[in-house]
Amino acid sequence: MNKLFNKTLSKFEEIILSYSVILMAVVLIGSVISRSLFNRSWTFAEEVGQSLVIIVTFMGIGYAAKKAKHISMSAIFDLVKDKYKKMFIYVISSVTSISMFYLTYLGFQYVQKVQQLGRVTPALRIPMYLIITVVPIGFLLGGIEYARTFIINIKEKEIYLSSEKILGQDHEEISFSEPDDIEHSHENETGKGV
Amino acid sequence: VGCGPKPTAVENPGGQENGADTKPQETYTWRFAHEEIDGSVQDLYVKKFKEIIEKKSDGRINIEIYPVGQIGDATQQCELLQNGGIEFGIVSPGNTGTIVPENQLFSLHFLFTDDMDKNAEIFKTSKALNEMLSNKYLEKNIKVLAYWTEGAMQWTSGKPVNTPAQWKGFKMRTMPSPMIVAAYEAYGANPTPVPYMEVYSGLQLNMIEGQENPLFAIEEMKFYEVQKNLTLANSNLYVTTTAVNPDFFNSLPKDIQDMILETVDEIRDYSFEIQADLNGKALDKIKEKSEISIVELTAEEREAFREASKTAYDKYVKMVGPHSKEILDTLIAEVKAIESK
Amino acid sequence: MMVLLLMSIMVVLLLLNFPMLIPMIVAPLAVLVVYFPNINPLLATQQIIAGVQPFVLLAVPMFIFAADIMCAGQTARRLLDFVETFVGHIHGGMSITTAATCTLFGAISGSTQATVVAIGKPMRNRLLAIGYEDEDTIGLIISSAIIALLIPPSISMIMYCVVTGASVGDLFIAGVIPGLLILAFFAVYNYFHAKRKNIPRTVKLTWSERVSAIKDAAAPLGFPVIIFAGIYSGFFSPTEAAAVSVLYATILELFVFRTIKPKDFPQIALSTAVVTSAVFVLVAAGSLFSWAISYAKIPQIITATLLGPTPSALKILTMVTIFYFVGCMFVDSIVVIIILTPIFYPLALKAGIHPIHLGIIVTLQAAIGSISPPFGCNIFTACAIFDRPYLKVVKGIPPYMIMLIIISVLVITFPQLSLMLVP
Numbered sequence: 010m011n012k013l014f015n016k017t018l019s020k021f022e023e024i025i026l027s028y029s030v031i032l033m034a035v036v037l038i039g040s041v042i043s044r045s046l047f048n049r050s051w052t053f054a055e056e057v058g059q060s061l062v063i064i065v066t067f068m069g070i071g072y073a074a075k076k077a078k079h080i081s082m083s084a085i086f087d088l089v090k091d092k093y094k095k096m097f098i099y100v101i102s103s104v105t106s107i108s109m110f111y112l113t114y115l116g117f118q119y120v121q122k123v124q125q126l127g128r129v130t131p132a133l134r135i136p137m138y139l140i141i142t143v144v145p146i147g148f149l150l151g152g153i154e155y156a157r158t159f160i161i162n163i164k165e166k167e168i169y170l171s172s173e174k175i176l177g178q179d180h181e182e183i184s185f186s187e188p189d190d191i192e193h194s195h196e197n198e199t200g201k202g203v
Numbered sequence: 204v205g206c207g208p209k210p211t212a213v214e215n216p217g218g219q220e221n222g223a224d225t226k227p228q229e230t231y232t233w234r235f236a237h238e239e240i241d242g243s244v245q246d247l248y249v250k251k252f253k254e255i256i257e258k259k260s261d262g263r264i265n266i267e268i269y270p271v272g273q274i275g276d277a278t279q280q281c282e283l284l285q286n287g288g289i290e291f292g293i294v295s296p297g298n299t300g301t302i303v304p305e306n307q308l309f310s311l312h313f314l315f316t317d318d319m320d321k322n323a324e325i326f327k328t329s330k331a332l333n334e335m336l337s338n339k340y341l342e343k344n345i346k347v348l349a350y351w352t353e354g355a356m357q358w359t360s361g362k363p364v365n366t367p368a369q370w371k372g373f374k375m376r377t378m379p380s381p382m383i384v385a386a387y388e389a390y391g392a393n394p395t396p397v398p399y400m401e402v403y404s405g406l407q408l409n410m411i412e413g414q415e416n417p418l419f420a421i422e423e424m425k426f427y428e429v430q431k432n433l434t435l436a437n438s439n440l441y442v443t444t445t446a447v448n449p450d451f452f453n454s455l456p457k458d459i460q461d462m463i464l465e466t467v468d469e470i471r472d473y474s475f476e477i478q479a480d481l482n483g484k485a486l487d488k489i490k491e492k493s494e495i496s497i498v499e500l501t502a503e504e505r506e507a508f509r510e511a512s513k514t515a516y517d518k519y520v521k522m523v524g525p526h527s528k529e530i531l532d533t534l535i536a537e538v539k540a541i542e543s544k
Numbered sequence: 545m546m547v548l549l550l551m552s553i554m555v556v557l558l559l560l561n562f563p564m565l566i567p568m569i570v571a572p573l574a575v576l577v578v579y580f581p582n583i584n585p586l587l588a589t590q591q592i593i594a595g596v597q598p599f600v601l602l603a604v605p606m607f608i609f610a611a612d613i614m615c616a617g618q619t620a621r622r623l624l625d626f627v628e629t630f631v632g633h634i635h636g637g638m639s640i641t642t643a644a645t646c647t648l649f650g651a652i653s654g655s656t657q658a659t660v661v662a663i664g665k666p667m668r669n670r671l672l673a674i675g676y677e678d679e680d681t682i683g684l685i686i687s688s689a690i691i692a693l694l695i696p697p698s699i700s701m702i703m704y705c706v707v708t709g710a711s712v713g714d715l716f717i718a719g720v721i722p723g724l725l726i727l728a729f730f731a732v733y734n735y736f737h738a739k740r741k742n743i744p745r746t747v748k749l750t751w752s753e754r755v756s757a758i759k760d761a762a763a764p765l766g767f768p769v770i771i772f773a774g775i776y777s778g779f780f781s782p783t784e785a786a787a788v789s790v791l792y793a794t795i796l797e798l799f800v801f802r803t804i805k806p807k808d809f810p811q812i813a814l815s816t817a818v819v820t821s822a823v824f825v826l827v828a829a830g831s832l833f834s835w836a837i838s839y840a841k842i843p844q845i846i847t848a849t850l851l852g853p854t855p856s857a858l859k860i861l862t863m864v865t866i867f868y869f870v871g872c873m874f875v876d877s878i879v880v881i882i883i884l885t886p887i888f889y890p891l892a893l894k895a896g897i898h899p900i901h902l903g904i905i906v907t908l909q910a911a912i913g914s915i916s917p918p919f920g921c922n923i924f925t926a927c928a929i930f931d932r933p934y935l936k937v938v939k940g941i942p943p944y945m946i947m948l949i950i951i952s953v954l955v956i957t958f959p960q961l962s963l964m965l966v967p
């Protein structure tokens with residue numbers, strides 16, 4: 010059940026992230042064509058583009074954490090022995106997770122404030138709070154992901170950099186999780202099921 | 204970690220509702236944010252406010268100025284004010300139509316008179332603005348202390364634009380606000396939103412053909428370097444407001460509140476002087492530094508634009524809602540009354 | 545005390561290998577909570593969002609997307625084959641070409657990050673295949689990308705002009721010579737570096753072989769032509785050009801070369817999104833960081849103590865260099881310009897420094913700041929798009945940093961370098 014949930018969540022994140030980028034391109038290109046060929050400017054292009062950037066940035070927090078793609082300065086971490094590495098990971102994943110949950114809380118408070126004050130986007134007049142809700146959601150997914158990293162490191166002997174990436178394993182290209190994975194998820198894992 | 208759900212705006216403890224209990228030696232530090240650079244209209248206004256109120260209060264009040272949007276752009280500053288992150292701000296309607304939709308009436312063309320003294324009187328006495336519109340602001344947790352102007356909007360363009368016919372399909376840079384867009388669509392233009400920082404290169408490379416701004420901004424952003432025509436259109440006023448966080452204001456003792464209101468009242472005329480002075484100097488500088496052709500609209504041309512602009516008025520009411528018709532009609536009646544004096 | 549709290553949280557968490565966004569957010573939040581209890585911390589969210597609002601940022605995911613499409617298909621390979629037939633036989637030919645391409649691309653993009661992703665991605669693979677070392681390659685790419693700020697158009701320069709009232713046109717022209725000077729330094733260095741390291745060269749090709757390479761690259765060569773022509777004829781803005789390059793790459797790969805299929809696009813877009821997110825959360829966090837600094841008026845406090853009442857021109861220029869350099873190490877250059885310029889500008893004018901000269905120094909420091917650790921935005925952009933650890937990315941920077949410091953000294957000492965072309 011847990012696994013099914015994780016796979017479904019990944020799939021959901023992947024679809025949002027991927028199609029947001031495609032939509033960005035479509036809107037910008039459409040705006041150029043409309044203005045240059047039909048002399049009609051899309052006044053909403055800017056705000057749609059900005060909204061999509063917000064969506065990609067924050068909805069990507071959890072997914073990037075899962076793929077161990079967040080940027081860090083690993084100089085000292087790379088030098089220390091494996092048993093200390095594990096301790097590093099405990100501290101990093103727990104503190105990061107707690108920080109992100111706190112940011113989730115602040116984010117939801119802010120969203121509520123914006124909803125009360127009723128700000129809208131300039132051209133399409135979409136309520137701003139709808140768009141920025143992705144910010145606390147993004148931090149929430151990030152917080153969950155780092156909590157999972159913490160837990161999996163307690164349960165397993167290997168050093169998990171993220172819930173999906175073990176230290177020393179070659180990195181894999183980011184790709185859509187296959188729909189099959191959802192059904193056969195047990196076989197596809199490295200045999201260390203949660 | 205202290206994070207009460209409700210922000211308290213006064214930095215110093217105290218500041219109770221009950222004025223009588225306030226110790227005479229209580230001091231205050233308030234933050235005042237504006238969007239413009241050193242020496243600009245807003246900057247001079249805020250510095251004057253600081254000077255007068257610090258003197259009036261014998262140094263009990265201390266104003267810290269945050270210029271050039273150092274703590275956020277116009278929308279963010281406005282939100283900081285709503286949430287008590289700053290106490291005072293210069294909040295411009297052009298940037299906050301997304302928060303108080305009614306204020307978009309300032310984007311309508313030819314709403315005020317061509318006489319700045321009369322406009323000053325309108326801003327001071329108008330019920331439509333100081334009561335009806337201000338109440339809309341108050342619903343969004345913004346208390347407007349004064350409406351004033353930074354000058355009239357002028358047009359710069361590649362080709363001449365002094366008749367509405369020349370506007371057909373003209374790529375005019377505007378802010379993305381739907382009312383500003385509607386104002387130029389009324390002339391048949393193709394309003395094209397471009398971020399402010401990209402306007403200069405957009406004009407230079409002809410992605411856009413023209414833009415609107417008060418003279419001081421045209422001079423500041425050097426748009427005259429990349430444009431052939433400057434049309435002194437006076438199409439509408441760049442209106443702005445002096446605003447304060449209402450929770451903060453209400454928490455102040457009565458004498459301090461009065462001191463604030465008095466100060467704002469005293470610099471009301473000063474705001475009109477600075478805009479006249481700075482815009483005049485900007486025009487001189489533009490003339491001195493460039494070969495740009497400066498065109499004034501004839502009475503007939505102005506009338507043609509005035510006529511063409513009417514469709515935008517209907518759009519305002521349609522977009523903002525029926526209650527906005529009352530504000531607009533009241534304001535129009537007030538303007539008429541003062542104009543015919 | 546405030547500064548100490550801010551810096552110690554930053555440094556400790558950074559060194560502990562925390563994801564960089566955590567120290568960037570936690571440190572300013574701590575300062576706000578401790579020193580400004582009147583501020584509701586929920587406003588931090590506003591500033592974090594504000595960081596990713598600027599419209600120009602859209603160019604970054606679009607250029608990543610275009611580069612991903614071109615690298616997945618044949619466009620990038622054919623373009624680079626073409627270039628190699630002309631310069632492959634010269635020592636450092638391909639690395640010098642990389643620097644030159646970054647400069648050329650900088651002429652359409654005001655963003656160093658966009659330059660890193662657009663040029664870096666295809667170029668790096670080729671340089672590695674030839675036999676260049678990875679650290680050298682990344683160092684070269686992210687350092688050459690900074691020239692984008694000095695070659696017009698440049699958002700940083702416009703920002704400087706807005707704050708000071710200097711002429712945008714003049715500053716644009718003034719940046720050209722310092723920009724080309726950087727390119728010249730990098731080119732000479734790469735020539736000798738390749739010679740010393742014995743990087744393999746190709747045999748010099750005959751003109752008939754070159755003609756056939758041109759034919760192969762004809763369609764991809766339309767790409768730079770369309771981008772330049774489109775921008776300089778006003779068809780689209782530099783930001784929109786990024787999206788147009790996505791369209792062009794898509795048409796080529798989908799219909800002309802038929803190397804990728806429509807169903808591949810969501811996949812490519814996903815990897816674009818992940819890289820974008822990893823970079824932009826740092827931009828967002830940086831925005832909160834700089835906001836807290838401005839709110840606390842930290843720069844004013846520091847400059848007042850360091851400068852004294854009537855500083856000399858040299859002292860001011862030295863301070864400007866250090867402050868902008870350090871500032872840009874932590875946050876985006878545009879933010880640094882907004883915060884610091886109003887402090888230094890009046891002092892500089894009083895000391896008789898030419899506003900355009902100051903503008904070039906400021907822009908140059910902003911440019912250098914984007915490759916200086918810890919928060920050089922080019923560094924983490926490179927980490928994300930090349931998927932390399934932070935230290936590997938930083939390792940190739942020192943020779944370029946030394947050259948840039950020499951150039952800074954030249955630009956400060958010889959105002960003519962900046963003012964020569966200014967009318």
Ligand code: NA
Nearest residue numbers: 650692695697
């Ligand atoms: Na550039």
Ligand code: NA
Nearest residue numbers: 872875914921
């Ligand atoms: Na930077």
